[in-house]
Amino acid sequence: MNRRVARLRAAQALYQMDLTNSDIESAIESVLDDNEEQSEFFKQLIFGTTEKIEKIDETISANLKGWTISRMGHVDRAIIRMAMFEMLEVEDIPVNVTFNEAIELAKAFGGEEAGRFVNGVLSKSIETLNLDRKRN
Template identity: 40%
Template sequence: MQVMYQVDVGKMDVDEALQNIQEQFKLTGPDLDFTSQLVYGTLDKLAELDQIISEHSREWLVERMAAVDRNILRLALFEMLYIQEIPTNVSINEALEMAKRFGGADSAKFINGILGAVARQTKV
């Protein structure tokens, strides 16, 4: 989520943002590979993910959402739709934990509503 935030808000180059996180958290091997898969996959599908978020966010434009919420939603949706090895409920629970830690007072409720609606609609 921090890489996505740096790319989205800070307009940082994705490779530079990944390197920062890699150094900060000492990511190697499978952890670094998974992080890279999430980041590059999410960015590759960004327009599609934002469209799905828009369809479920009732009068909230994606670009007007809190940056933390927007990026948590993007990552969770990418996991739910494109990484079959991760159960949907795990993706949702991880997103809610990030929202509670990094988001605002209503972030978890907002994110849960959107992810839950997508899960019900797509049966992922």
């Protein structure tokens, strides 16, 4: 499982967990294809995002204008949470790579409008946290 597929599957699992309150193992099982192996990166995204969810949500909430995190769509919220975890905690991946991958995922699931929304929230978060200067 390459990183792009890992991000896709992790976003799907996080979405399912958020929408249905399912546990991590059930969500993972439901998003993997038959005989698809979990990569370490995939597990890191899911477990890391869920472990740091409060810190991530605080960061996201601080960078929303006219929105609350609960008002966001489930897919957008899952993608933004996962991207924030990756940008804050996964040091071997440049922030701009994570940023671009999150926008592409959002577009794939929700179209151009979702891509613009994810872009706006992540851009503001990157600026606020000075992430663009820390790891590029």
